[in-house]
Amino acid sequence: MTIDAVVAGAGIWGSTVARRLADEGRKVLVVERRDAVGGNVRCEDSGGIEIHVYGSHIFHTHLPDVWKFVNRFVSFNGYQHKVLARFGGKTYFLPLGLALINKFFGVELSPSEVADFMSDEKHSSAIFDAFFRGYTSKQWGRPPEEIDPSIIKRVPVRSNYDINYFNDYWQGIPSDGYNSLFANLLDHPNIEVRCSTAFRLDNGVFKAGADVLPDVPVFYSGPIDELFGFKFGSLPWRTLRFEREELAVRDFQGTSVVNYTEASIPYTRIHEFKHYHPERKAVMDEARTVIMREYSAQWKEGDEPYYPVETEESLALLARYREEAAKLPNLRIGGRLGEYKYYDMDNSVASALGPIF
Ligand SMILES: Cc1cc2nc3c(=O)[nH]c(=O)nc-3n(C[C@H](O)[C@H](O)[C@H](O)COP(=O)(O)OP(=O)(O)OC[C@H]3O[C@@H](n4cnc5c(N)ncnc54)[C@H](O)[C@@H]3O)c2cc1C
Structure with a gap:
């Protein structure tokens, strides 16, 4: 040719x-x-479970031309991504919104009360310490004390119970x-x-x-x-290391991604891949699942560059x-x-x- x-x-x-x-x-x-x-x-196929070899990938976009283009080649399953966060032995819905705030503080705020509640330094610091400080320090390899608390001010707060992780109009997995x-x-x-x-x-x-x-x-x-x-x-990168495990259980964590926000837990998150295809009923019902723990580290030559x-x-x-x-x-x-x-x-x-x- x-x-x-x-x-x-x-x-x-x-x-x-x-x-x-x-x-x-x-x-x-x-x-x-x-x-x-x-x-x-x-991805790698493991008996109908799609393993995202380099970490979970969810297609999401608000760009009509991009959505039209990819839909020429595949159809999407309508999967809607939710991320949970584990802290202090409890599990919370991200992103930062009413579901997380009400559970964490044991309150029942209404949408109109959220902004005022979160403007109190005491509340925003508690959220920052629980969900952002440890996670960010693991992700970027810095001691928790060095993580700048001002990042919490840039984190958008949802004043509703929308737990869809992305704001984009279209999303899914092929x-x-x-x-x-x-x-x-x-x-x-x-x-x-x-x-x-x-x-x-x-x-x-x-x-x-x-x-x-x-x-x-x-x-x-x-x-x-x-x-x-x-x-x-060399340009500096963060790299990731993944530990994969097959378990003889139907469902390990009940969702596709759980973030572990405490600095004392060495991994940042656990992926459980079968949840990306809830439409594959037979696979969902099988007493078998594949999980992957994700660890973040400083890149060195020979490592895969990620961030x-x-x-x-x-x-x-x-x-x-x-x-x-x-x-x-x-x-x-x-x-x-x-x-x-x-x-x-x-x-x-x-x-x-x-x-x-
Ligand atoms: C952990 C993680 C999770 C992510 N999750 C999401 C998500 O949920 N949703 C989302 O939209 N995006 C996500 N992304 C981003 C997504 O991975 C990137 O947008 C996408 O991979 C970029 O594609 P690319 O073609 O630029 O790069 P790559 O996918 O890296 O492709 C580059 C290719 O070039 C090849 N290559 C490199 N050098 C050479 C060479 N010299 N000769 C020949 N081939 C070469 C490599 O082997 C590779 O196959 C995530 C990224 C990370 C790190």
């Missing part, structure tokens, strides 16, 4: 770019260094699992996918594995610092890498690793469908 463009990385950004170019009539070579496509949204989204996105006569093939810059020459690539636009969604051999240093640590220094380093990238006229950089930015899936799709030339 003659190639008109190369896409490096078959996560949701790269796969959307590839599909868009293919729909426009261009022949696209997609190279993915892992042995499968899907990036961090990839009924056949996320892998079907990627299989369908990349199923096009103009797209060739090569897995276990890394894209790299070798002395100014673009290569895929050992092959020199033709002189065509490259859409790269790997880490920007790695592309340039970390020559100015960018945006500081003045890291953004200055990023700017230097961007200057290098701008010297390569055929290179376009995108996605969470390329842009060094936390993106939800819908933002990744929107960016891939937006101005990329």
